[in-house]
Amino acid sequence: MNKNELGVHVLSPKNCDIDILDNGRTVKDVIDNKIKELGPVDNEEPFYVANLDSMYERHLRWLANLPRVKPFYAVKCNNTAAVLRMMSALDIGFDCASKGEIQTALSLGVTPHKIIYAHTTKPMSHIKYACAHGVDMMTFDNEDELLKMSLCHPKAKLVLRIAVDDSKSLVKLSSKFGARLVSVGKLLERAGELGSEIIGVSFHVGSGCTGGSAFKQAIADARQVFDIANLLGFQMRLLDIGGGFSAIGDFQGKFEEFSVIINEALDEFFPPDCGVQIIAEPGRYYVESAFTLAANVFAKRVIFDEMDEDNGGENSPDRIMMYYLNDGVYGSMSCIVFDPAHSNLEPYLHRVNIKPSRHMRKYRSVIWGPTCDCIDKITDGYWIPELHVGDWLLIDNMGAYSVSVSTDFNSFERAHVYTVVTAETCFRCLPMPILSPVQNLILQSIVYALIILSKSH
Ligand code: PLP
Numbered sequence: 275m276n277k278n279e280l281g282v283h284v285l286s287p288k289n290c291d292i293d294i295l296d297n298g299r300t301v302k303d304v305i306d307n308k309i310k311e312l313g314p315v316d317n318e319e320p321f322y323v324a325n326l327d328s329m330y331e332r333h334l335r336w337l338a339n340l341p342r343v344k345p346f347y348a349v350k351c352n353n354t355a356a357v358l359r360m361m362s363a364l365d366i367g368f369d370c371a372s373k374g375e376i377q378t379a380l381s382l383g384v385t386p387h388k389i390i391y392a393h394t395t396k397p398m399s400h401i402k403y404a405c406a407h408g409v410d411m412m413t414f415d416n417e418d419e420l421l422k423m424s425l426c427h428p429k430a431k432l433v434l435r436i437a438v439d440d441s442k443s444l445v446k447l448s449s450k451f452g453a454r455l456v457s458v459g460k461l462l463e464r465a466g467e468l469g470s471e472i473i474g475v476s477f478h479v480g481s482g483c484t485g486g487s488a489f490k491q492a493i494a495d496a497r498q499v500f501d502i503a504n505l506l507g508f509q510m511r512l513l514d515i516g517g518g519f520s521a522i523g524d525f526q527g528k529f530e531e532f533s534v535i536i537n538e539a540l541d542e543f544f545p546p547d548c549g550v551q552i553i554a555e556p557g558r559y560y561v562e563s564a565f566t567l568a569a570n571v572f573a574k575r576v577i578f579d580e581m582d583e584d585n586g587g588e589n590s591p592d593r594i595m596m597y598y599l600n601d602g603v604y605g606s607m608s609c610i611v612f613d614p615a616h617s618n619l620e621p622y623l624h625r626v627n628i629k630p631s632r633h634m635r636k637y638r639s640v641i642w643g644p645t646c647d648c649i650d651k652i653t654d655g656y657w658i659p660e661l662h663v664g665d666w667l668l669i670d671n672m673g674a675y676s677v678s679v680s681t682d683f684n685s686f687e688r689a690h691v692y693t694v695v696t697a698e699t700c701f702r703c704l705p706m707p708i709l710s711p712v713q714n715l716i717l718q719s720i721v722y723a724l725i726i727l728s729k730s731h
Contacts, residue, residue: 346514347369
């Protein structure tokens with residue numbers, strides 16, 4: 275593992291350089307500049323701009339709405355170094371699903387008790403790794419896993435994941451994970467026989483949850499399991515309400531709506547004085563709006579409908595534009611195929627000096643990704659003004675299940691991540707040395723100068 279000048283572990287292989295938004299610069303300015311910089315050097319690779327301020331705002335919103343629930347960020351959702359460092363700086367815990375994710379969290383200096391190994395089916399070698407590194411909290415939902423854990427990590431603190439109603443969620447998880455309520459008693463008895471320590475219950479209502487009642491029912495179900503476990507003599511002290519939160523597009527306002535329902539259910543079934551710690555495993559919620567993707571139109575085809583009498587002329591309604599972007603379904607946009615909660619992407623044109631006008635002629639357009647595969651289609655039947663080779667398209671809200679899922683199929687490069695943060699946010703919540711010593715020095719000088727200036731007025 276590499277160490278930086280401060281002796282702090284830096285994450286390979288993804289970059290972690292952070293640009294401070296000084297002099298009123300915005301994310302848009304950074305995108306404009308990157309595109310300008312890339313043009314002359316013939317480097318039209320796709321890139322993201324990751325805005326750490328967006329994650330900080332989401333965190334404040336979490337604290338205000340769910341004060342009893344400590345977030346453990348789901349690393350799988352976006353494992354970019356700067357994202358993880360930001361989470362760590364905000365004192366958020368980590369939900370890791372594998373040895374690799376645990377390694378990453380530990381390399382940031384995260385203490386093992388702030389990690390939950392939240393996967394119900396784990397390779398033995400990964401359980402042993404967790405044991406050797408003091409990561410004790412882990413989930414399970416079946417007897418074979420109990421046996422494996424009692425062999426590989428006898429001191430583990432186990433959290434029983436239950437299957438809950440996921441019918442209101444776009445990404446369903448209960449067909450693969452979670453013990454049914456009817457089997458919980460037998461499973462807990464077996465845990466008692468093996469001498470395993472059960473400390474709590476977890477669930478996940480599914481990603482992209484559309485109905486808050488799913489949380490209420492799941493919390494009531496968890497209470498039942500607590501009661502059975504308490505009767506069997508286990509010291510139950512942890513409830514993990516999983517993920518499923520989003521606050522963009524159709525989910526606008528849902529976070530606040532769900533929070534009210536969750537808080538009421540917690541107060542009813544797990545009142546504040548009951549001695550149970552409440553945690554959650556949000557992924558999407560924290561990062562979705564933080565990333566904007568910029569991709570380049572590197573090729574274009576105009577297709578004419580053969581039945582068209584106008585023979586596909588300028589004015590033909592059957593003239594179809596096809597554009598080819600340098601990022602697609604095999605790269606940052608696998609959500610189109612795998613993530614029903616985010617399958618409609620709406621790329622929009624980036625042009626620094628041209629303002630889009632309502633009067634611009636629009637064409638039916640198909641936007642493809644770069645690979646030699648027809649599944650690599652970003653959007654179809656999209657009515658937009660004509661694009662040209664060399665144009666850049668932007669897509670907002672690309673932080674969740676994008677970077678961490680992308681491949682380099684056909685050897686097209688994965689999008690590079692440029693991270694930005696305002697000085698204000700940086701000073702508020704990044705005491706961790708995510709900046710280089712030089713950047714730290716510059717930042718401190720700016721802040722001192724501002725303090726002196728404000729005092730002199
Ligand atoms: N926890 C577990 C165990 C998961 O499987 C997932 C997503 O699949 C998450 C947390 C994160 O869910 P979300 O991104 O909906 O918050």
